[in-house]
Amino acid sequence: AKMFRRVLTIVQAHCKLGLTATLVREDDKIVDLNFLIGPKLYEANWMELQNSGYIAKVQCAEVWCPMSPEFYREYIAIKTKKRILLYTMNPNKFRACQFLIKFHERRNDKIIVFADNVFALKEYAVRLGK
Structure with missing residues (x-):
């Protein structure tokens, strides 16, 4: 919603079209x-x-990706916005995402990866060569 509001204040247009998969x-x-x-x-x-x-x-399906003990210790110690980056870039989460992408690619499925954090998506794309 924040990004949508930002775009609407920057882009001047006669009409606007909003598409959403859910209104929840x-x-x-x-x-x-x-x-x-x-x-x-x-x-x-x-x-x-x-x-x-x-x-x-x-x-x-819900996939739990626990942090490694070392990663978790650093996550707990940090009280800044860097903490968000740590949980989005959890190496176990990345490995799970990588596994799921490869699994579905082998089946020729269409794949969309959603995330709350654009940085994580860009980083995943770079690391996976996508």
Whole structure:
């Protein structure tokens, strides 16, 4: 929401189009959308889109990636914004992501990697040659 708001203040346009896969947010910033781009004009049922072949079938799994003891000690010791970088760049998280990407590439699946942190995504892409 913060980046979306920033883009809207920089880019001057006659009309704006906002696309989202979900109108659910944990921080209640969804109420800002009406002010930022106007009311919702259309909503599709994701199950109907999936059954019609417009979107992929979804399979979700939670993967826990504990930090190594050394990494965790440094993470606990830091009280600055660097702490966010440490948990996003957890080497075990990177290895899990790398494994999942390779697994799905072998199956010729389409892959999207989501993250809260753009730095992590860019770094993963560089390290994985993507």
